[in-house]
Amino acid sequence: MSIKTLEIVRKRLEERPEELREARKKGQKVVGWTGYNVPEEIIHALGFIPVRIAVGGDDRLVEVGARYASSKTCVFIREIVGAFAENEDPYIQQTDFLAFDATCLQNYRAAEVIEYFFKKDVVVLAVPRNFAEDDAKTYFVHEANEFTRLLEERAGIALDPARLAESVALYNDIRKTLKSIYTFQAAKDNVISWEEVYDLIQAGELLDKHEYLSLLHQTLAELKERHHNPVIESDDGDSRIFISGSLIPRGDRKLISIINSVGGRIVGDDLWSGILPHLDLDIKEISPAGVALGYLNRTPHAALPYLNLESDRRLKKLHELLSQSKAQGVIYHTLRYCDPFTFKAKETKNVLAKSGIPLLEIHTEYAGSDYEAMKTRVEAFVEMIRIKSESVQEEAA
Amino acid sequence: MGKQLFRYSEENKERFLDSENITFNDGSVVTPEEIWHYLTVEAPVKYPSAFEINLYQGNRGSRDETLPTSLKTRYLGLTFSARMERAKDNGKSIAFIQGGQAVDPYTAADTIALRPGLVNQWNNGLEYGNDINKENLRRKKSKEKAFHDMSFEACQTGGYEHVQAGNLRIDVIAPYTVLRCSDVSYGVEAHRHGPNKDVKLLNVDFPLRNQADKPWAIEYFAKNLRRLVQTLDEVTGRTTTEGDLLQAIKLHNEGRRLGTELAELWWSADIPPTNSDDRASLVSLGNLETHGDVQASLSVLKEAKKFIAERVKNGVKGHAVIDNPKRLFILGSCVGINGSRSEDAGAIVVGRDDQWSHCSSLVEEEGDPYYNLAKTTLEYPYEQGIEKRAQWTIEQIKKSRADGVIFIHNWGCNTQAAISRPIVDIIKRETGIPTYIHERDLHGLRDEQEQNRVNAFIEML
Numbered sequence A: 001m002s003i004k005t006l007e008i009v010r011k012r013l014e015e016r017p018e019e020l021r022e023a024r025k026k027g028q029k030v031v032g033w034t035g036y037n038v039p040e041e042i043i044h045a046l047g048f049i050p051v052r053i054a055v056g057g058d059d060r061l062v063e064v065g066a067r068y069a070s071s072k073t074c075v076f077i078r079e080i081v082g083a084f085a086e087n088e089d090p091y092i093q094q095t096d097f098l099a100f101d102a103t104c105l106q107n108y109r110a111a112e113v114i115e116y117f118f119k120k121d122v123v124v125l126a127v128p129r130n131f132a133e134d135d136a137k138t139y140f141v142h143e144a145n146e147f148t149r150l151l152e153e154r155a156g157i158a159l160d161p162a163r164l165a166e167s168v169a170l171y172n173d174i175r176k177t178l179k180s181i182y183t184f185q186a187a188k189d190n191v192i193s194w195e196e197v198y199d200l201i202q203a204g205e206l207l208d209k210h211e212y213l214s215l216l217h218q219t220l221a222e223l224k225e226r227h228h229n230p231v232i233e234s235d236d237g238d239s240r241i242f243i244s245g246s247l248i249p250r251g252d253r254k255l256i257s258i259i260n261s262v263g264g265r266i267v268g269d270d271l272w273s274g275i276l277p278h279l280d281l282d283i284k285e286i287s288p289a290g291v292a293l294g295y296l297n298r299t300p301h302a303a304l305p306y307l308n309l310e311s312d313r314r315l316k317k318l319h320e321l322l323s324q325s326k327a328q329g330v331i332y333h334t335l336r337y338c339d340p341f342t343f344k345a346k347e348t349k350n351v352l353a354k355s356g357i358p359l360l361e362i363h364t365e366y367a368g369s370d371y372e373a374m375k376t377r378v379e380a381f382v383e384m385i386r387i388k389s390e391s392v393q394e395e396a397a
Numbered sequence B: 001m002g003k004q005l006f007r008y009s010e011e012n013k014e015r016f017l018d019s020e021n022i023t024f025n026d027g028s029v030v031t032p033e034e035i036w037h038y039l040t041v042e043a044p045v046k047y048p049s050a051f052e053i054n055l056y057q058g059n060r061g062s063r064d065e066t067l068p069t070s071l072k073t074r075y076l077g078l079t080f081s082a083r084m085e086r087a088k089d090n091g092k093s094i095a096f097i098q099g100g101q102a103v104d105p106y107t108a109a110d111t112i113a114l115r116p117g118l119v120n121q122w123n124n125g126l127e128y129g130n131d132i133n134k135e136n137l138r139r140k141k142s143k144e145k146a147f148h149d150m151s152f153e154a155c156q157t158g159g160y161e162h163v164q165a166g167n168l169r170i171d172v173i174a175p176y177t178v179l180r181c182s183d184v185s186y187g188v189e190a191h192r193h194g195p196n197k198d199v200k201l202l203n204v205d206f207p208l209r210n211q212a213d214k215p216w217a218i219e220y221f222a223k224n225l226r227r228l229v230q231t232l233d234e235v236t237g238r239t240t241t242e243g244d245l246l247q248a249i250k251l252h253n254e255g256r257r258l259g260t261e262l263a264e265l266w267w268s269a270d271i272p273p274t275n276s277d278d279r280a281s282l283v284s285l286g287n288l289e290t291h292g293d294v295q296a297s298l299s300v301l302k303e304a305k306k307f308i309a310e311r312v313k314n315g316v317k318g319h320a321v322i323d324n325p326k327r328l329f330i331l332g333s334c335v336g337i338n339g340s341r342s343e344d345a346g347a348i349v350v351g352r353d354d355q356w357s358h359c360s361s362l363v364e365e366e367g368d369p370y371y372n373l374a375k376t377t378l379e380y381p382y383e384q385g386i387e388k389r390a391q392w393t394i395e396q397i398k399k400s401r402a403d404g405v406i407f408i409h410n411w412g413c414n415t416q417a418a419i420s421r422p423i424v425d426i427i428k429r430e431t432g433i434p435t436y437i438h439e440r441d442l443h444g445l446r447d448e449q450e451q452n453r454v455n456a457f458i459e460m461l
């Protein structure tokens, strides 16, 4: 029996573009944002409606984007640029201005190209590469203040600390509730699938935040009603897959549907389009600086280089999530020309091999032409995991 | 039948012997006699590939026998590998850096700074006796290995494979993470999983987006420069002072000034005084890092300026330059077109943005040297946003009187590729000059197809 609230979420998503149009008629402004370190709470607290710019899976738009940003830019950014060129995406259409960050250089280049060709107003937040150093944090605080100033200019008001406190509390509550819901998807007798939770997380990138929080509470209540105490352990014959690597935005479900079609069960992810950005965000002070540092101190994005393998927090988090979800194998998704993740594929595989966790890298684009080839590889991997887990169970018996 | 090799003609020997010595960092000198002997006797045996007459020989600069400094840059190039080995034997510290950055802090800290191309050059020179085909095969094999260890979408691997295998004794990987580049900082990170635990790693964090006007960004980059110098000092065991940095800035400013003057002299001539490769090899001396020896570069540069001035005054034409060639300005990242083959097609390369951007950026000598260096670096025209960079490029195109512009980017160089179209768009709009964008294929092969396209563009001009 499916979760009823998820139906409501789907319906509300269908209605959302029209709602945004109406809100804009009443003078509200919509900010399209993208970037791992964009402090969304600040946008929200200034009275803007934040929507995340993240679309994928459309090879035609990738081609269009390549005309402006070259065919050597990552597939995701090409599609984003293509979407701005066509201006048919209902959310992109509603944006008054954009807020991008420079966590990934390609994201930054997208800002430049969109600004140049499509005359969009883009506010850019610079992000230090040496993010773990104290002077980098000081620099980032300055950048966050500057980012806030540029947003205030566009809002025509100054940021009110009380409003910021409200936004931070709201977002904290969203993150906390999402985390609770996420536990259910990995549990035995799962009453909600990872795929459903993933869609739910991405719905939050578009819906009104207050409404979204109440929908999350409703979802959680339904889940608790069915399953008081979710226990994470594998069901017989499960092939528990964890997805890592380049983001998988809305519109792109190729890999996910392949994993499902060959009987793999996804039980976790550390995608920046998934649960990762909602974890470990600790805002210690209600100010632009406090919010920005909360973001920077989270598990870092792969686009920010870190030079010590042993103390790499990204890998530590991956291990932690793998163990929490009791995943048996990782499918590491890399998009064409996504340097932050492709450069680390082999390293991640070697690191996980030491803990006995197999990793399969799937390097792909949004074209459908590699579907069968991907399916064959994923199928073999899922099967390998199943055999391995069955033999472990037999040994234990 | 053996390959046909190019030889320097004895006819020009006298004139060459009259030219000046090269003086190196360690105070040693090499005389023109020794250079001539090396180029005519030793080098053709050690490096037949460099003397092979072959369509794919990218560089013909060395063949302008009546331009002594051109032979000297060739000498410095061919002895590069042996000189780096010797420097290491003598305890000198060597750092890996990024293309397109100045090396003042490395000079101050008594460290040789090598960008990816030079790291490869060092490795290439370690094996003797190869012809061009064998050399290409060897390079490809080691690249395959590095691509396998890093990512096959890497534009280049910065000698990762050799550093990790211990074949190249590089002490520290410490490039600026400039905006131009999508790959180098990930390349630095890749070293963390290699077997060579002795090599130190540091990203000198270059913040993005119109940062030169932000005091906090300059401060931040200045702190990164201080950390860089500290890291270099940890390797050398010395203490680099602010005074050392100021001295290095002054030295490099002299190089930058001379390099700029030389380029402007070249542009002022009605008849191109050198071919494309000679121009590039002489102008790039201005950054003083090209040959892994700052003083050697400076001494050749000073002499080169005199020779070019003489040629311009007497209307002497460069080697193999045709009458009224079409003048090309090259944009993009870390790659260029094949100069000699483009000359055969009727063109000449009159400038590039890469390398030139920081050569033409002088550092203020009064005040805190770290702050000044940080400020200038953040102002590099090449590293600015689309509009600013395009405006600076247009100025260079006008100064060089270019007839056409080619934006070429390396395989896997996402950040340059991404803005190639807007940059040429602005140039076309504001100058009316024809432009062409070329994407180099995998592994950077200078293949027929690339040259055919370049030739078609030249023909169109």
Ligand code: SF4
Pocket: A074, A075, A076, A077, A104, A105, A106, A107, A246, A247, A303, A335, A337, A338, A339, A340, A341
């Ligand atoms: S992280 Fe990868 S997919 Fe995301 S913008 Fe950067 S290159 Fe593209």
Ligand code: SF4
Pocket: B099, B116, B155, B156, B180, B181, B182, B183, B184, B333, B334, B335, B410, B412, B413, B414, B416
């Ligand atoms: S070609 Fe591009 S990616 Fe490669 S080193 Fe140069 S700037 Fe970096």
